[in-house]
Amino acid sequence: MQSKTSGASWLARNYGWVVVFASLMMIVVGQGTMFVLSVSLKPITLELNWPREVPSLAYACAFTGAGIGALYIGKLSDRVGMGPVSAIAAVSIPTGAVLTSFVTQPWQLYLIFAVLIGLLGNAAIFSPLMANTTRWFDRNRGIALGIVASGQSLGGTIWPPIVERINAATSWRTSFLVFAATAFVVMSAMAFVLKPRAPGHDAGPAAPASSADGDRVLGWRPGMVQAMLCAAIVCCCIPMSMPLVHLVAYGSDLGHSSAEAAGLLSIALAASFISRLGGGALADRIGGLRTLFIGSAIQATMLAILSLTHELVSLYVVCALFGLGYGGIIAMYAFIAREFFPAAGIGSRLAWIYLFGTLGMACGGWLGGAIFDAAGSYAPAFQVAAAVNAVNLAIIGTLIWRSRRSTLMTAAA
Numbered sequence: 001m002q003s004k005t006s007g008a009s010w011l012a013r014n015y016g017w018v019v020v021f022a023s024l025m026m027i028v029v030g031q032g033t034m035f036v037l038s039v040s041l042k043p044i045t046l047e048l049n050w051p052r053e054v055p056s057l058a059y060a061c062a063f064t065g066a067g068i069g070a071l072y073i074g075k076l077s078d079r080v081g082m083g084p085v086s087a088i089a090a091v092s093i094p095t096g097a098v099l100t101s102f103v104t105q106p107w108q109l110y111l112i113f114a115v116l117i118g119l120l121g122n123a124a125i126f127s128p129l130m131a132n133t134t135r136w137f138d139r140n141r142g143i144a145l146g147i148v149a150s151g152q153s154l155g156g157t158i159w160p161p162i163v164e165r166i167n168a169a170t171s172w173r174t175s176f177l178v179f180a181a182t183a184f185v186v187m188s189a190m191a192f193v194l195k196p197r198a199p200g201h202d203a204g205p206a207a208p209a210s211s212a213d214g215d216r217v218l219g220w221r222p223g224m225v226q227a228m229l230c231a232a233i234v235c236c237c238i239p240m241s242m243p244l245v246h247l248v249a250y251g252s253d254l255g256h257s258s259a260e261a262a263g264l265l266s267i268a269l270a271a272s273f274i275s276r277l278g279g280g281a282l283a284d285r286i287g288g289l290r291t292l293f294i295g296s297a298i299q300a301t302m303l304a305i306l307s308l309t310h311e312l313v314s315l316y317v318v319c320a321l322f323g324l325g326y327g328g329i330i331a332m333y334a335f336i337a338r339e340f341f342p343a344a345g346i347g348s349r350l351a352w353i354y355l356f357g358t359l360g361m362a363c364g365g366w367l368g369g370a371i372f373d374a375a376g377s378y379a380p381a382f383q384v385a386a387a388v389n390a391v392n393l394a395i396i397g398t399l400i401w402r403s404r405r406s407t408l409m410t411a412a413a
Contacts, residue, residue, distance in 0.1 A: 016136035027151025040172035056369030060362035065118020067358030074351025083195030090187035097180035135198035146280020149331035156269030235392035237360030239385030272327025279328020298325025300389035307382035
């Protein structure tokens with residue numbers, strides 16, 4: 001009896017890490033739809049005689065829908081917790097994948113990805129899960145967020161080679177059906193695990209005293225800082241999504257085999273998995289803003305180099321370094337939000353920030369296809385992405401300067 005009580009007590013004390021694992025699996029599987037679409041981009045366009053802008057726009061519809069849906073679902077998760085919210089995703093994403101396997105017209109693909117994959121599916125995953133994770137941790141928050149965010153990278157490492165093989169053996173339609181069955185089983189189980197709510201969910205601790213001065217954040221009104229974070233995430237997600245959507249097509253356009261081209265995306269996402277874990281640990285030491293700046297600078301540099309790279313080995317190296325750069329970026333916005341804002345209402349606040357992130361991802365995915373259709377090459381797209389990334393660095397650099405200035409003024413006072 002005592003052993004059972006001790007075991008239950010240990011689980012209660014460490015349930016935050018159970019939540020981290022369940023959140024990781026939700027993202028690995030739930031966001032896999034986007035990787036199925038990316039790897040299947042060329043087979044879809046060849047079978048249905050569509051320009052590449054069509055699946056690229058469907059990708060954009062999913063991210064736009066996810067961002068808009070998260071505004072409501074973020075508030076919903078603040079009120080009812082992650083259990084019911086996760087259940088919504090566990091139903092809508094597999095349903096969307098099944099319906100995708102039957103599409104014959106572009107509007108059908110747009111509607112499915114906008115509503116089922118985006119508005120009801122991914123909206124209930126990334127932003128609410130990140131917000132929920134911040135509630136479970138005061139210590140080791142960076143590494144916990146890094147693990148959860150690494151679900152995108154891990155999913156991108158797992159899904160592309162699987163989908164490429166299914167596409168080669170059967171068709172892209174079968175890939176969506178296989179994904180749908182897997183997603184329903186795994187996500188339903190994880191929704192049950194995520195049902196318990198974090199201790200103090202409703203109230204949450206106050207913001208760190210060093211972060212704010214009364215109702216000011218870094219000497220500015222909180223809305224100003226949040227607006228800058230929204231602008232920053234747009235300018236890192238536009239350049240981030242261009243390669244993620246188009247790497248496989250880019251590699252095959254350069255004459256590499258479909259397996260080698262899919263490997264480019266896999267190696268980028270594998271490297272980003274390492275970066276997200278390392279970035280979380282680094283943020284616990286030097287803060288989220290500085291960690292974000294480092295990752296963004298690497299991403300911008302690799303995008304510029306990618307536009308000039310054609311040999312397979314060089315492409316693998318550049319993609320790996322790109323993954324190391326972008327991997328830790330997205331989790332940092334949740335970390336930064338909890339550095340400077342209170343936990344109460346964090347789901348809603350992060351939903352707004354990640355709305356702009358999804359708009360950036362949507363714009364970048366679509367823009368890559370549009371520039372290719374206009375120029376006949378991905379090189380100009382990657383160069384535009386690097387230029388946009390420079391704006392992100394300017395915004396984050398300004399916030400770092402304000403943070404240092406605020407710290408010095410507080411110390412002097």
